[in-house]
Amino acid sequence: MADDIQEQLKSYKTAPFDARFPNQNQTKNCFQNYLDFHRCTKALTAKGADTTRCEWFRRVYKSICPMSWVSKWNDQLEEGTFPGKI
Template identity: 50%
Template sequence: MSEETKAFTLQTASFDARFPNQNQTKHCWQNYVDYYKCINAKGEEFTPCKQFFRAYHSLCPNEWVSIWPD
């Protein structure tokens, strides 16, 4: 291996407040998890749970949502 190859590492870019709409993966997943925690604790008709549902449906790619269990 050359010196150039050894020094190069791949990593995800850190959060940049100038671009708040980029890479919402963490927010997507957290809203999905919070929705299921909420409905398990309070039931599907509990209004605040619906906010988590709407949030993860708007943040997450449709391909992900379609394969996640309901």
């Protein structure tokens, strides 16, 4: 399974189509992948497992989210004021 993930990451260019977000506006897709990355990282770190699987979510949100949003969300996470549930 890890080899399969590594192959997907190597061939990654931009966020693929996600049927959960069929509209042109990708704001929800951006936010959901940001949340998924942090939830995945938190869960796997708590288990002591390798977080390489979470890399997919990070690459997706970095390719579709404005960096100003990501920067603001990271600041909010550090301050403990992030509105999402991680």
